[in-house]
Amino acid sequence: MKEKIKSEVKNLMKELEDISKYLYDNPELGHKEVKAAALLENFLEDKGFTIEHGICGLPTAFKAVYSSQKPGPKIGFLCEYDALPGIGHGCGHNMIAAMGVGAALGLKSVLNTIGGSIIVFGTPAEETDGGKVTLAENGAFDGLSAAMLAHPSAVTKESGRTLALNAYRFEFFGKTAHAAGCPEKGINALDAVISTFNSINALRQHITKTTRIHGVISDGGKAPNVIPDYAAANFYVRAATKKELQEVSAKVINCAKAAALSTGAEFKLSTFELSNDDLKTNEALSAAFSRNLMLLGETEIEKADAPSGSSDMGNVSYKVPSIHPMIGMGKKDLVGHTVGFADWTQSEQGKEALYKGACALALTGYDVIASQELLKQIQDEFYNN
Missing domain, CATH: 3.30.70.360 (Alpha-Beta Plaits)
Incomplete structure (x- = not known):
């Protein structure tokens, strides 16, 4: 099954790279991501997902669902796609969006066999007002067995905490x-x-x-x-x-x-902005993601930094088991929120990180569905902490 997922993501890479490039070339600020949302919605709809546009009163938020029509866990992949003023995608949200849809399609290739469902969320304005806050408050993530996104970075790091x-x-x-x-x-x-x-x-x-x-x-x-x-x-x-x-x-x-x-x-x-909760990483889910990264050839996964920044992913983590790991792009001196960071997402190293992130997310979703033991560990940790 995992080989099929890896093969599917690899076959999708040209399309995923095109998504990342389009968003890089057409940066849009928070709650104005009209082109980005439409691109992702149309792409997922063409691949067999059912789309809900403008969920929870946010015009550039969306929900895309694919169900196996069999019982099983619900896996959520979260896409970000807002840019920074004057910089563009200096936080790599163009890659986050591409990894999210790539993960969904990789997992979809085996879903009818293993059961469960996939939900892709388009989450606008992470850099400013925090669209995930509104989505979480309105119950968009309720019922998920796991919520995941992977963030490009200078080096690969485990999911940690935020402030x-x-x-x-x-x-x-x-x-x-x-x-x-x-x-x-x-x-x-x-x-x-x-x-x-x-x-x-x-x-x-x-x-x-x-x-x-x-x-x-x-x-x-x-x-x-x-x-x-x-x-x-x-x-x-x-x-x-x-x-x-x-x-x-x-x-x-x-x-x-x-x-x-x-x-x-x-x-x-x-x-002047919505409040962010602290991110509570689900360590059982995070460990599964790290194992899959190593399966894909990642040799160095650093421990998460001490919390310093904030993210609306924190609000998601109070609703459902969540992770927010960092995927290194092979250049340790990269600095986030810069034009140089945005440019590097289009490098060969950036494309390799895109594959690893999308594939590891998909493989982790598979593990959650296929392993009752892992699912129990994730749920026990979430409900007891």
Whole structure:
């Protein structure tokens, strides 16, 4: 069975490479991935999948289903396809999309024999608003036995953890006045923003080493001789777990409230992106994926890094057993979110990584369906942690 899957993915490589290249040549930002979603939907529909367009109210999200019409586990492959402004596919989402559909078709080649079903999800806007958050909240992933995606990287690494994230916008409303002639008649909203930054910097002594707080002043006034009556800042707050995130977020919000109180400004709190949960890798599923990578000739799989970034895949991992491993593209000095990274997805090493990622995902899906023991390990871990 596994040889058939490998052969199927190999036969599909020209089409998968074309998908990766098309997305590379036509980068689209989050929630605007009209061409990308249509390409993947049409491709999967031509291969026998049933398509649901615009699921959960997201116009560029989709669900593609193929069922063996026999009982068995439901395997989810997740595709990302949004690009970065000014950079293009510097995070390799063009490859993630191609690997996801390649995995689905590789597994489909044996599905009628082994049973179960395959669901491919098109998940927009990972870089910004996090489409998987909305999909998870609306139950899109409920009932899956496993949810998987593979991410291109400089080196191959096991699936690990990510940080939970909140995205806050702090707005302050003051009162204008002549900054030299009658400053006592004004209320300086910019002072409130600056005080917020200073208070947060003082807070850093009392947070854990995995906590991250970083922000920018998005509005700070128009002219130095006018007391700013409006100022605002955007902050990301990250922590190792959802519980820790809520605790530190409350402290960060209090910094902003205190700044408003001390300056006399009015304060408004909002969010500018959806929150990400921390990714909880299912270790039994991750181990199966690593075994399949080695079966494909991968000789070096590094342990996952300590968590530092965030991903909406975390929200999926709270719903169903999930993994998010890294597939090395044979160039250890690659830096993500760069034009060079995007370009490297089109290299021969990038194409080899595309094959390995798609094939390992498909083989792991096969293992989950074919091995009751593995499925039980995955489920026991998920429900007991």
